[in-house]
Amino acid sequence: xxxxxxxxxxxxxxxxxxxxxxxxxxxxxxxxxxxxxxxxxxxxxxxxxxxxxxxxxxxxxxxxxxxxxxxxxxxxxxxxxxxxxxxxxxxxxxxxxxxxxxxxxxxxxxxxxxxxxxxxxxxxxxxxxxxxxxxxxxxxxxxxxxxxxxxxxxxxxxxxxxxxxxxxxxxxxxxxxxxxxxxxxxxxxxxxxxxxxxxxxxxxxxxxxxxxxxxxxxxxxxx
Numbered sequence: 001x002x003x004x005x006x007x008x009x010x011x012x013x014x015x016x017x018x019x020x021x022x023x024x025x026x027x028x029x030x031x032x033x034x035x036x037x038x039x040x041x042x043x044x045x046x047x048x049x050x051x052x053x054x055x056x057x058x059x060x061x062x063x064x065x066x067x068x069x070x071x072x073x074x075x076x077x078x079x080x081x082x083x084x085x086x087x088x089x090x091x092x093x094x095x096x097x098x099x100x101x102x103x104x105x106x107x108x109x110x111x112x113x114x115x116x117x118x119x120x121x122x123x124x125x126x127x128x129x130x131x132x133x134x135x136x137x138x139x140x141x142x143x144x145x146x147x148x149x150x151x152x153x154x155x156x157x158x159x160x161x162x163x164x165x166x167x168x169x170x171x172x173x174x175x176x177x178x179x180x181x182x183x184x185x186x187x188x189x190x191x192x193x194x195x196x197x198x199x200x201x202x203x204x205x206x207x208x209x210x211x212x213x214x215x216x217x218x219x220x221x222x223x
Contacts, residue, residue, distance in 0.1 A: 005125075005127075008110075009130065012103060013104060022096055023093070028097060033104075034082070035079065035101045035102065035107075036104045039075075039105030039106060042074075042075050042078065043108055046070060047116070060178050063178050063181060071113055071133075071174065072171070072173065073170060075106075076102065079101065095148050098144055098145075099141040102141060106133060110133050114126060114129055114130065124180050132172065132193055135197045135201065136170065138201075139204070140170065143165045143166045144166060172196050176192055179192075
């Protein structure tokens with residue numbers, strides 16, 4: 001079970017980088033390293049500098065907000081800020097490389113979030129939670145790409161809708177995990193989790209069909 005927890009995200013990363021036809025594998029190496037290191041830094045900050053309330057002493061709403069902000073919103077905003085500020089690559093590459101960049105960060109954060117949970121032996125934290133986080137990141141990156149395309153085409157309404165969808169995709173893992181933590185029936189949260197994972201996968205596959213092949217090899221974080 002722990003093997004799945006630690007290898008699920010890296011396995012997806014390896015598959016993506018080796019099968020992607022838009023850029024070669026070496027184009028992603030700096031993004032992967034940077035994401036991995038930032039993920040480790042985020043874990044250290046959360047462990048030593050951020051106090052998270054015990055679920056037993058907090059309500060569902062506060063627990064959901066804690067997960068949403070600490071494990072999704074702040075990490076993704078931080079990763080995005082670093083990528084935008086320090087990468088001199090084209091916007092097209094940044095958008096496309098967001099998936100391996102974010103996923104490499106979560107390859108360190110996902111095991112930490114699960115191991116630091118009070119119920120580390122739970123199948124939910126060992127299998128379902130990593131899958132929810134992984135597919136949430138996948139969906140978020142696809143939605144960011146859609147939002148960017150809408151922005152470049154000056155489609156304001158679509159841009160706003162895609163941005164709202166990004167926030168919703170961030171919230172889903174925390175919402176389902178909160179249901180599990182507060183002992184909501186598994187007949188409710190497991191089907192919801194499966195639906196989210198399947199829809200995210202379908203959306204990702206559909207997006208792959210829209211991508212064009214490219215042989216450009218920009219260097220992420222180049223100076």
